[in-house]
Amino acid sequence: MATMHDVARLAQVSVSTVSYVLTGTRPISQATRNKVLAAMAQLEYQPNAMARGLASRRSRILGLLMPMDERGLGATETAFVTGAAAAASVAGYHLVLSPVGGGDLDDLRRLASQRMLDGVVLMEVQLADERVTVLQEAGVPLVLIGRTGDTSTLSYVDIDFDQTVREAVAHLVGLGHRRIVYVNHSAATLASGYGPALRTRDAFTAAMTGHGLEPVMIAAEDSAAGGRAALAAAFAQAPELTAVLAMNETAIFGILGELTGRGLSVPDDVSVVSMVTSPQVAELATPALTAMTSPGSALGRIAIEALTRHLDGPADLRHQQLLPCTLEIRGSTAQPRSRHPLGADQ
Amino acid sequence: MATMHDVARLAQVSVSTVSYVLTGTRPISQATRNKVLAAMAQLEYQPNAMARGLASRRSRILGLLMPMDERGLGATETAFVTGAAAAASVAGYHLVLSPVGGGDLDDLRRLASQRMLDGVVLMEVQLADERVTVLQEAGVPLVLIGRTGDTSTLSYVDIDFDQTVREAVAHLVGLGHRRIVYVNHSAATLASGYGPALRTRDAFTAAMTGHGLEPVMIAAEDSAAGGRAALAAAFAQAPELTAVLAMNETAIFGILGELTGRGLSVPDDVSVVSMVTSPQVAELATPALTAMTSPGSALGRIAIEALTRHLDGPADLRHQQLLPCTLEIRGSTAQPRSRHPLGADQ
DNA sequence: CCGCTTCGTCGAAACGCTTCGACGAAGTTC
DNA sequence: GAACTTCGTCGAAGCGTTTCGACGAAGCGG
Secondary structure, three states, X not given: OOOHHHHHHHHOOOHHHHHHHHHOOOOOOHHHHHHHHHHHHXXXXXXXXXXXXXXXXXXXXXXXXXXXXXXXEOHHHHHHHHHHHHHHHHOOOEEEEEOOOOOOHHHHHHHHXXXXXXXXXXXXOOOOOHHHHHHHHOOOOEEEEOOOOOOOOOEEEXXXXXXXXXXXXXHHXXXXXXXXXXXXXXXXXXXXXXXXXXXXXXXXXXXXHHOOOOOEEEEOOOOHXXXXXXXXXXXXXXXXXXXXXXXXXXXXXXXXXXXXXXXOOXXXXXXXXXXXXXXXHHHHOOOOOEEEEOOHHXXXXXXXXXXXXXXXXOOOOOOEXXXXXXXXXXXXXXXXXXXXXXXXOO | XXXXXXXXXXXXXXXXXXXXXXXXXXXXXXXXXXXXXXXXHHHOOOOOHHHHHHHHXXXXXXXXXXXXXXXXXXXXXXXXXXXXXXXXXXXXXXXXXXOOOOOOHHHHHHHHHOOOOOEEEEOOOOOOOHHHHHHHHHOOOEEEEOOOOOOOOOEEEEEOHHHHHHHHHHHHHHHOOXXXXXXXXXXXXXXXXXXXXXXXXXXXXXXXXXXXXXXXXXXXXXXXXXXXXXXXXXXXXXXXXXXXXXXXOOHHHHHHHHHHXXXXXXXXXXXXXXXXXXXXXXXXXXXXOEEEEOOHHHHHHHHHHHHHHHHHOOOOOOOEEEEOOEEEOOXXXXXXXXXXXXXXXX
C-alpha cells in the first residue's frame, strides 16, 4: 500500500504538496500537479480513509439509520436508499446503511460519539423518538425522514400525508363513492405514536368531513389476517361501503382476499386504493392496485442534500419539506355500482 | 469531546495505561483499572474510531455489499441482514450495508482500498463476478453469499439448492403429483449466469428424473405479468399439470391470479410450492403458500462468523457451507384431484 | 540474599494524513 | 524602484490512538 510519502518522494515534492493536489485547498502549478498525478497513478496510490479522517476531523461518510424489522424493505424504502446513495455520491460522500435495532440506544450513542459518521439520516421517526435526543446530544448533524411531534428545531423531509389523503379521497369521491372506509395500521401502532398513522387518520377525517361525508376508520394488524379482520369490521360498521382506502401494505392483500371470498368484485363492487405504495407492490395484486405512489427516490435525495448542505455550508439552516404521493390509477378503482352513477348522495 | 489524554490526566496515569485498560492487551491492576474507568465515566469518554483505526490498522467495521435493485429487499434478505448484524455485534464489530450499484466497479475499488472496512460480505454473487476479482486484488478479506463458478479459493455460504429442490419435489411427488412444472427466473437472468437459477434448474431436472418423471421448466419475468405468461406457457407445454414449483417470488402472484382467472382452485386443482420464500410473503397469498423457507438469519450469522474468524484467527482457512431451505406446509399444496389419488402414474 | 522471571506502568515512536506558518519568487501599484 | 500582494511550495506540528521497549517493584528458587 503506497502512502503519500512514497508519492511525494517519487514526484520529488513535499508531502504537503501532494495533499494539496488531492484536496485542492491551495493553488498548485500545472507542472507540479502533473508530476504528482503521474506518481499516484504509477504507485496506484489510494488515500487511507482513517488517516484522512483523523487529520481532517471528517470522515466523508454519512449514515442512514434504518430500523430493520422482519417485514423487510419494500420497493419504496429501496428507492429511498438508492436516491440517497446517489445524492451522497454526487456530494462526494459515501453512504452506509446501519441496521440499528430498536432497543440498542447505547449502541446508537456509541456509533454517534465515535465520530465515524459526519452526519446521519434517521428513518421511521416516531412522534416522540429517543433516538433523536441521543443523536442531538452527541452533536451529530441530523436529518429526519418523518417528523417528531415538535418539528421546530430539526431538519426533516416527510410525505405530505394531508395532501396525499386528500387526493386519494378526491379520486374516490370523484368516481361517485360516498361510503369510504379507511384501513389504517394497528391500534398498537397508533397508540405508539407512529406519525404516518396518526397524520393520515386526521387527514382522512378532515378530507371526508370536507366532502360532507362521514369518516370511518378501522385499525388493522400488519398481516393478511389483519386485513381480513379489518374488512369484516368495516362491513359491520358501514355495510353499504363501496370503497376502501388502505395504508397498510400487508393488510391490503388480506382485504383483497376477503373481498373475493365474500363474492365481491374489485373494482365493480368495491374500489380499493392503496396509500404510500410502490408500483411494484401495486402490480402484484389482481387487479393491479390504484395507489398513491410515494416519492421514495426524491425523498432520499432531498434528505441527503439537506444534510450535506448542513455540513459543507456554514449556516445551521433547517430544511423542512413535505412531498406528496402521486395518484396512479390502475385497475382497482371504478365508479360504484349503478345505484349512484353520478355521485348523487344515497 | 474528551480524549484519552484527558482521561489519563484525571486518573493520574499515563495514556498508554488508559489504552491498556480499554483494549486489555496488557495486565492492569484492579486499583488502576478502577481509577481509569471512573475517569472515563466522569468525562463520558468515547474513543475516537478514526484514531483507533489509524493506529491499529483495523476499523472493526465489516461491510455488507448488496446490490439494491428496484425490487427491494424481501423479508429473506432482511433476516439475513439482521442475522449478520447480530453476529457482528457479538464479535465486536460494526456492520454497515453498502448499496453498491452494479456499474460502479471503480467505486467498489475505492471503497475497498481505503482500508475503511476490515472485511466484506458480498451478496448476490454471480457465477462470474467481477466484484470478487476487484475485492481480491484489493486484498480485502471476503466471504460470499452464493458461489462463483470456481469455488475452490474462496469462502462462501450458500443455500443448498440441490437439497431444497429435492425436498420440494419429494413433497409434491409424495402427495401424488406426477406432472410438475418448475417456474424459474427469466431467460435473461439464466443467461446472465445467475447461480440460483441455474443450480435449481439442474437440481429440478435431476430430482424429477430421479423419480422417473419428465422435468418441465418455464422461464418467467420477475413480475406478476411474467407469472401469468409463464402459467399459460406451462399449460401449453404440459396441459395435464397438477403442480407448480416456483422460484420467482414476484411471478408467483401472477401465477396465482392466472390460476384463479382460469377457474382453477389452489390447491385442489393445482398445487403450488414457492421456493426460497419468507413466511411473511407466503402468508400474503390466499391460500397461504406452502414454501421452502430460506435460512436467512442463519446464513447471515454464519457468513459473519466465517469472516471474523478469518480476521481474528491467524489461519487463512476457507469456510464453505451450504444450508438447505426448510419445507413449511401451508394451504397451497394437496393431493391432486382424485384421478391419481395414490400417486399412480397416469 | 542474589540473580531471575513476572507484573504493572510509563514514555515515546509510530499510523498516514491535513493544515498552519513561513518564505522565496514573481507580479502589481504608485 | 520601494513597498505590497499573490503564488507555489516546504517543513513541521498536530489529529487521538496503539504498541513497543524499558524499567522499577515484587515474588521466588536455591
